[in-house]
Amino acid sequence: MEHEHVREADPAVATALADEVDRQRNTLSMIASENHASRAVVDAQGSVLTNKYAEGYPGERYYAGCGPADAVEELAIERAKELWGADHVNVQPHSGSQANMAVYLATLDPGDRILSLELEHGGHLSxxxxxNFAGQLFEVEQYRVDPETGYLDYEGLADIADEFDPDAIVSGFSAYPRTVDWERIDAVADAVDAYHVADIAHITGLVAAGVHPSPVGIADFVTGSTHKTIRAGRGGMIMCGEEHADAVDNAVFPGVQGGPLMHNVAGKAVGFGEALEDSFTEYAEQVVANARALGETLADAGLTLVSGGTDTHLVLVDLRDSHPDLSGGDAEAALESAGIVLNGNTVPGETRSPFDPSGIRAGTAALTTRGFDEAAIREVGDLIVRVLDAPTDEAVLAAVSERVDELCAAHPLYE
Known part of the structure; x- marks a missing residue:
């Protein structure tokens, strides 16, 4: 990844790109919403399709010259249908948030009611x-996790739905480490005559590989990102039954965006193709196994895990018991200084600011892409504990940083 053409045209940008390659190679990426796409996906996203306007859908474009663009989008759609078993797929949303916006536009009017998971309990802004636009355009009530167990409070959700009478119930999460009972939430939605929108942004790849239950065919709409636990082009997608296909497509274009980013759609097509290979199931299984190993390592060291563990690709740590004087933001900064990159995160019952919360969130998708197994992940967990126990000790940070360098060298990236 030398970026020769960029360097010839713009040395400053080329230097920043080279710095980013070095950063990814020489740090441990544990941000749960990040992954490392293959060179093929990166090349597709940087392709000449960035030049092409293709407003509309395959065979029904508003511009000429869309034959190759049609072929790419059709590949992305057909591969997505095979991966997730969906009747209808729209691969044009620029992000998971825009996918959610399109579903709301397709089903709701401003002022309608949405019931969703509270942000500090693992939900998402959108x-x-x-x-966020969703909170500004709609009346919103939120359900939570059980404060004792950290698991979704399904009975509480049903009670709130019965009282609030929502027009849509949103399931899914940004920072919830357990499997979701889609059928149970769908039954609540049916009982109050609400649409069920399942947001699988974080677990798109885990669902595709069958290591997390799928809401496809259960929820009315399934939205997701295409670059977290699945390593496709950066963006979003929507899946639904044929009865909602026209409404969804019209909501995406011209409802919430104009021309699709066809270079990103190309990245989606390539990444979906990679996910159809048998090796992807092995990858997804390893992601979950690594997350469990990470959680066990942290818990054995005395850290408090929200819900006591994980079923997915992420662990959520509440620092208030083990490190009451250490905020999530300070923990994030100390770990990054040692080469371990994750994020401070709110936790259920949050008592601090969202900008400097009480927890940290760590994911295993990117490290698994680099070839880390449970043994390597357990060592990373030990390194995290060392930093959290001495976040300002320069000797500790230097020693951890040295070991991080060795782990990165043993698991090379983009070589």
Missing amino acids: HGHPA
Whole structure:
């Protein structure tokens, strides 16, 4: 990844790109929403399709010259249908949030009611936070996890739904480490005559590989990202039954966006093709096994895991018991200084600011892409504990950083 043409045209940008390659190679990426795409996906996303306007859908474009673009989008759609078993797929959303916006536009009117998981309990901004369009356009009520167990409070969800009478119930999460009972939530939605929107942004790849239950065919709409636990082009997607196909397609274009980013759609097509290979199931299984190993390592060291563990690709750590004087933000900064990159995160019952919360969130998707197994992940967990126990000790940070360098060299990236 030398970026020769960029360097010839713009040395400053080329230097920044080279710095980013070095950063990814020489740090441990544990941000749960990140992964390392293959060179093939990166090349597809950087292709000449960036030049092409293709407003509309395959065979029904508003511009001429869309034959190759049609072929790429049709490949992405057909591969997505095979991966997730969906009747209808729209691969044009620029992000998971835009996919959610399109579903809301397809089904709701401004002022309608949404019931969704509270942000500090693992939900997402686009599920109805007041700082987001969803919270500004719709009336929002939120359900939570059980404060004792950290698991979704399904009975509480049903009670709130019965009282609030929502027009849509959003399931799915940004920071919830357990499997979701889609059928149970769907039954609640049916009982109150609400649409069920399942957001699988974080677990798209785990669902495709069959290591997490699928909401496809259960929820009315399934939205997701295409670059987290599945290593495809960066963006979003929507899956639904044929009865909602026209409404969804019209909501995406011209409803919430114009021309699709066809170079990103190309990356989706390539990444979906890679996910159809048998090796992807092995990868997804290893992601979950690694997350469990990471959680066990942290718990054995005395850290408190929300829900006590994980079934997915991420662990959520509440620092308040083990490290009451250490915020999630300070933990994030100390770990990054040692080469371990994750994020501070809110936790259920949050008592600090969202900008400097009480927890940290760590994912295993990217490290698994680099070839880390349970043994290597357990060592990473030990390194995390060392930093959390001495976040300002320069000797400790230097020693951890040295070991991180060795682990990165043993698991090379983009060589």
